[in-house]
Amino acid sequence: MTRGIYCVPTTNQSLLLGPTAVDHDDRRLKAVDAETLDAVFAAAQRLVPSVRREYAIKTFAANRPASDPVYRVAVDSRIENLVHAAGIRSTGVSSSPATARMVRGLLAGLGLPVDEDRRDALRALEPIPRLLGHPEPEQLFALDPRYGQVVCACEQVTAAEIAAAHEMAVPARSLEGVRKRTRATGGRCQGALCMAGVSFLHSLHHNGPPWRVPVSEPDATLGVEQ
Amino acid sequence: MTAVAVVGAGITGLACAASLVGESEVTVVDRIPVAGGVHGWERPETERLLAEAGGARMLLGETAIHWDGRELMVIGQDGARRVAVDALVVATGTRPLGRAELAIEGGRPAGVLAATVACHLAENGVTCGLRPLVYGGGDWAARAVRELLVAGAIRVTVVAPDGVHTSFPPDGRVLVRTGLQVVGVTGSPRVESVRLAGGEEIACDALVLGHGLVAVRNVDGAVWAGQRVVFAQPLDDPASVAGAERVGREAAEAVRSAL
Numbered sequence: 001m002t003r004g005i006y007c008v009p010t011t012n013q014s015l016l017l018g019p020t021a022v023d024h025d026d027r028r029l030k031a032v033d034a035e036t037l038d039a040v041f042a043a044a045q046r047l048v049p050s051v052r053r054e055y056a057i058k059t060f061a062a063n064r065p066a067s068d069p070v071y072r073v074a075v076d077s078r079i080e081n082l083v084h085a086a087g088i089r090s091t092g093v094s095s096s097p098a099t100a101r102m103v104r105g106l107l108a109g110l111g112l113p114v115d116e117d118r119r120d121a122l123r124a125l126e127p128i129p130r131l132l133g134h135p136e137p138e139q140l141f142a143l144d145p146r147y148g149q150v151v152c153a154c155e156q157v158t159a160a161e162i163a164a165a166h167e168m169a170v171p172a173r174s175l176e177g178v179r180k181r182t183r184a185t186g187g188r189c190q191g192a193l194c195m196a197g198v199s200f201l202h203s204l205h206h207n208g209p210p211w212r213v214p215v216s217e218p219d220a221t222l223g224v225e226q
Numbered sequence: 227m228t229a230v231a232v233v234g235a236g237i238t239g240l241a242c243a244a245s246l247v248g249e250s251e252v253t254v255v256d257r258i259p260v261a262g263g264v265h266g267w268e269r270p271e272t273e274r275l276l277a278e279a280g281g282a283r284m285l286l287g288e289t290a291i292h293w294d295g296r297e298l299m300v301i302g303q304d305g306a307r308r309v310a311v312d313a314l315v316v317a318t319g320t321r322p323l324g325r326a327e328l329a330i331e332g333g334r335p336a337g338v339l340a341a342t343v344a345c346h347l348a349e350n351g352v353t354c355g356l357r358p359l360v361y362g363g364g365d366w367a368a369r370a371v372r373e374l375l376v377a378g379a380i381r382v383t384v385v386a387p388d389g390v391h392t393s394f395p396p397d398g399r400v401l402v403r404t405g406l407q408v409v410g411v412t413g414s415p416r417v418e419s420v421r422l423a424g425g426e427e428i429a430c431d432a433l434v435l436g437h438g439l440v441a442v443r444n445v446d447g448a449v450w451a452g453q454r455v456v457f458a459q460p461l462d463d464p465a466s467v468a469g470a471e472r473v474g475r476e477a478a479e480a481v482r483s484a485l
């Protein structure tokens with residue numbers, strides 16, 4: 001189920017082509033196949049004829065949240081301290097303020113002190129200032145001298161940004177986690193020049209051997225035990 | 227006097243700088259704090275070209291990030307520099323093709339690594355796989371085979387789609403197969419096998435991508451051919467020091483005619 005194929009300019013100055021949508025039950029199933037990719041490129045070229053397959057930097061499939069029933073905003077039927085705000089298909093961003101109000105009502109219904117003024121609560125994650133596109137990079141060096149060390153050259157991600165991704169309130173626990181927070185390894189070369197360096201920084205932060213660095217899920221390790 | 231910036235202090239970048247020094251004000255930038263690039267800083271040619279390019283300003287251990295047609299932004303330990311020049315030479319080398327570029331289908335298991343990454347990890351003692359499959363028949367594939375064996379691989383299968391065009395280590399643990407194409411990868415959470423065109427499956431616990439070569443273009447604003455940009459990135463495999471030097475000298479000639 002999808003509204004069709006889009007060509008979406010991203011904030012990373014790249015173009016996102018797709019999506020398709022296929023229902024399945026296995027959340028680990030994230031395979032791409034040649035036939036679907038051919039169809040996506042053909043459809044994208046009808047919109048933007050200059051799109052060239054040879055410049056594709058990454059092809060991927062991912063999971064969208066799906067649940068039965070849909071729009072599950074409720075206290076869990078079995079676990080008393082679990083509130084769901086899930087199964088919201090396509091309208092997640094636009095419905096989020098209303099969903100938040102509903103969740104607040106549910107929490108109040110559980111007898112929780114939702115009116116308490118908690119000034120120490122974390123309302124938003126601290127953004128990590130980026131070198132890429134920064135008009136005055138000099139200002140960044142005062143924040144952290146590690147801005148002088150560019151680790152991922154394609155996306156211009158520095159050691160300072162990677163350190164911040166590991167030390168923030170919701171720290172990165174995998175290479176994918178670092179990529180999603182900083183874009184490191186996500187550029188044109190897809191980590192061909194920097195993934196080893198990012199892995200070593202990750203293993204230092206988590207004090208474990210580099211082979212055990214998770215690429216994505218905890219058991220998907222970079223290397224193997226010798 | 228005109229001013230020229232050269233990004234990359236490998237043989238190609240040094241040869242270009244050596245040709246231009248004396249007639250232009252030359253600045254050479256490299257991410258790595260030593261010169262020589264993939265051919266290494268201990269090569270006699272590196273030393274010779276470094277001496278020949280002696281009048282150039284060397285910014286080693288610094289990264290060129292942005293070119294606007296007049297100014298090159300360079301980031302290093304001392305902060306940001308803006309180097310005003312009349313022309314930019316991009317001599318940033320090459321890398322093997324990535325997974326999307328090779329159109330390999332399947333999921334996203336761990337253990338699928340660029341040969342550049344596998345070499346870097348293996349050189350630091352990381353075992354990338356006990357039974358890795360190395361894809362490619364050129365320099366990067368051969369280097370990956372050597373490094374993987376040192377770092378704990380028990381058996382290495384090489385799949386070289388265009389045949390072997392450099393020397394692979396003669397080793398009983400290495401099986402080389404030619405004329406075959408990898409089209410898919412399976413396994414979760416780690417790669418378990420690759421599929422070849424024709425349907426054959428080969429079991430492995432790592433897939434190392436070392437096939438093909440593409441120019442590395444990571445200076446923002448100098449990705450495509452444009453005004454005042456000259457690309458000097460030899461794509462020959464196996465790479466030769468003489469070929470790299472020739473491409474550098476040709477780039478210098480292109481800069482002269484452009485200015």
